[in-house]
Amino acid sequence: MASISGVEPSRPSELARVEDRISFVYLEHAVIARDANALTATTEEGIMHIPSAGLLVLLLGPGTNVTHQAMTVLADSGAAIVWVGERGVRYYAGGRPLARSSRLLLKQASIVSNGRRRLALARRMYEMRFEGEDTRALTMQQLRGREGARIRNVYRDWSKRTAVEWDKRDYNPDDFAGGDPINQALSAANACLYGVVHAAVVAIGCSPGLGIVHTGHDLSFVYDIADLYKAEFSIPVAFEIVSSIEKGEIERENADLPQLVRREMRDRIRESRLIERIVRDVKGLLEKDELEGEVESGEDRHRLWDPKGDVEAGANYGGEARWLS
Missing domain, CATH: 3.100.10.20 (CRISPR-associated endonuclease Cas1, N-terminal domain)
Incomplete structure (x- = not known):
């Protein structure tokens, strides 16, 4: 042949x-x-x-x-x-993800399909953002309320630091140029962050659509994980670049705002080793007690499911049962 x-x-x-x-x-x-x-x-x-x-x-x-x-x-x-x-x-x-094992994907699916485990993981994800706070007894409504207040304060704080005027997050995906400079910068910075998080999530074998906090979108889990880093990466970058343009540190006539934001995001992602952190955080969230091992470089594990435990694939099980005529 x-x-x-x-x-x-x-x-x-x-x-x-x-x-x-x-x-x-x-x-x-x-x-x-x-x-x-x-x-x-x-x-x-x-x-x-x-x-x-x-x-x-x-x-x-x-x-x-x-x-x-x-x-x-x-x-x-x-x-x-x-x-x-x-x-x-x-x-x-x-393309095909780097992972050849579905271990993390199965873990992710089992958490998403169990209400109590999903809420517990959502609390841990919010706890990563609420430094020093105990979220173990909070409902999802309370968690969303705290997150909303926290992110508003982050925007206000960076507005004060950089002297960039801030009203609210207001953008139209169908009219990027119609937004003010800070909202354009935030959209550009978030797009970079989403792209990197999406690639990392898929590379280690997780599903971008099986979200914990977000749901109903094919990038729900990407948004979940990206939200862990916005206050540290995309928001500061957006405000600082716009501030540099407004202060004349960058020539306004020659300033390509999205390009400047992308370059700064790329540099900070590299310098902070954010990709390594994303991989570590996702594994830590999904497998709190199983941080050892390199899932993304693991061997193929093609097996068949059975209620009593997985069995080897590629075998003929025709003589395993007696069929009734």
Whole structure:
């Protein structure tokens, strides 16, 4: 029988760990192709090579075209691909995740489908944001109320620190340019954060749609995890960049606000090792007592479910039972 053409898929051990990857690369008005195991981005300025094996997420802006071969190398490397529109409208797609085990996914699903366990995890997630507070007895309504008050205070605090005028979070996904500069900056910063969190969540084998606090959206869990870091990353970056423009530290005429925000987010994500932190936090939340082990580089574990315990796949169990005629 003739062999199937194409490159053999990589084994997990051959791929870079999530924590060691470049956070994201943003491209626009370019043709994305493949050269060996690297990506090429061809623009008016020439050809740029991007090491696909070390990339966590590729953000594709307006005017980008991607070849089939480029998508195959991205899929094999476990990188996520996120299409980002000028108006903030996003469509995402990803290759096979780095994880070859469904252990975290099964844990996530079991928590989401159990009301008591889901509430307990929601409390722990909020507790990560409420420093020094005990959330063990709070209802979801109380947790939402405290979070709403906390995030309002964060916005007000950064408004005072930077002297950037702040009213409220007000944006229209269909009219990015219609928002004021601070809301545009927040949308751009959050888009970067969502992209990185989404790529990390998928890479370790979790479902982006099985949210704990958020629900009903295919990115619910991404929003859950991203909310843990907004007050530390996207909100400060947005206010500081807008402040620098308003103070004349950055020339207003030449200021590309979304680009400035993306670059600052990329630098802070790298310097703080946020990707490593996301992986650690997600594992810690889902498996509080099982922080050991590298799930994303684990071996394939293809088994068959049985009420008495999983059994090996790839075996013929035809003689296991006597069928009634």
